[in-house]
Amino acid sequence: MVGYLPFLHSDSLHRQFADLAEAHGPIYKLKAANKPMIVVSSPALAKEVLRVNESIFSTRPIPIVGRILTYDGIDLANLPYGPDWAGLRKVMFREVLSSGALDTCHALGRGAVEAGMREIRAGEATGVFDAAMKVVVDSTLAMLWGGGEEGGGAAPDFAAEYREATREMTELLGRANVSDVIPLLARFDLQGIQREAAEVAERFDGIITSVVQRRLKDLSSGKSVPSKDLLQILLEIQSREDSLIASSSLHFKAMIQDIASGGTESIAILLEWAMTELLSNKEAMTKIQQELDLIVGPNNFVEQRHLKELNYLNAVVKETCRLHLGLTPRLAGQPCTIGGYHIPKGAAVFVNTWAIHRDPQNWAEPLQFRPERFLDSCEDGPRFDFMGSSFQFLPFGSGRRVCVGLNLAERLMKYVLASMLHSFEWKLPDGEEKLDFSDKLGVVAKKVKPLVAIPFPRRLGKLGCEVQF
């Protein structure tokens, strides 16, 4: 299949890789400009790559644009495996994005979610992705730097600029860049993508630098910081640790960049899919709303403490992740054997999570949206966690490079979805009842046709009152 890859359309690579697996089996090799690429599409092979041989596949390929947008690839996601990566990973996982740290900052994020619900205009056709993206970015930034002197978290500084830069970043990362296939062409930047990426990177850097400088100024002038946020936690680590972020301001900023933009768009895309699935599945929508009324109660806001008890909502989030993930790329650091085949050093290996999650050998009725399969009461339900313990279900990857933001992502997905469904009854506009499910590839598979729905404040059953804002 030499030379096949350039003819594949990058937007639908996940589907085309799945079609090739049907024809050639769960492991096959492609070549583009002499670069070998291996695609694996079964849980057993995913396990070989992500767990059994994790020391060999513990680095991932970086597209040129990704490098430009992350201070030359020095963020956690792009650093090659080694002591720098291990040091940053430890700090991120154990301290900055730990459950304890997120609990501390929860109130900041909650303010932004509540404000976001107030901004959704009842009775008006609403782009669900845009509404979700606004809430997700605002609450992420509120947790990250919303506890400063102005505090409060509801409208974190630079949120609109950050959202726009994140949108441009994702669009650039999604574009096929010929320089990634033929590195010799990189210096010519034939499509102008690298120039555009450098402009976006400069804007991100400008925002992060301003926020950090202002915080340092506030601290040095003795101003108290009313509420602890993730930036404060990072600054404390920086001041006490003989670590990379203490010695390098670029690593420090790259870490902030990973938190601020690492998963916001993926979360918003999955929220749009969850709403799409629920709007085309009345039974699941009714179950989730009944659960919300029972656990949260009709007149309350959803709170962090409710999330653990929302079992059906949790299953809806997992089922959405099952149906709408993409590919997980890794790089072979040494020659090795996978599934009995030789993998050369330097080969890019793609785990086709999208195909594994939709394979009838792994899932009964795989194309049906059936959250019940993830309930604890279902025989297999409890073994599917977000850590990638089961290689049938890998939304956040697995092994030593599993997503470091999964705690935050899981909380935000549940919290925002619960808030949107508890506050509003969503209906499709007249004539738009037939929903479109086509997607295009990213870390998660993005909906091609944006979901538009009309929110109505929910009439609350027995009490017959409405949520008031």
Ligand code: HEM
């Ligand atoms: C629904 C949202 C998200 C999804 C679906 C997602 C998915 C993933 C996946 C599939 C990986 C690769 C794992 C592997 O190679 O095994 C990854 C890595 C990563 N994610 Fe996420 N992610 C999400 C949210 C987040 C958030 C909120 C953050 C930041 C706060 C984040 C930061 C990262 C970083 C830094 C890595 C690289 C970790 C490393 O290489 O050590 N992600 N994510």
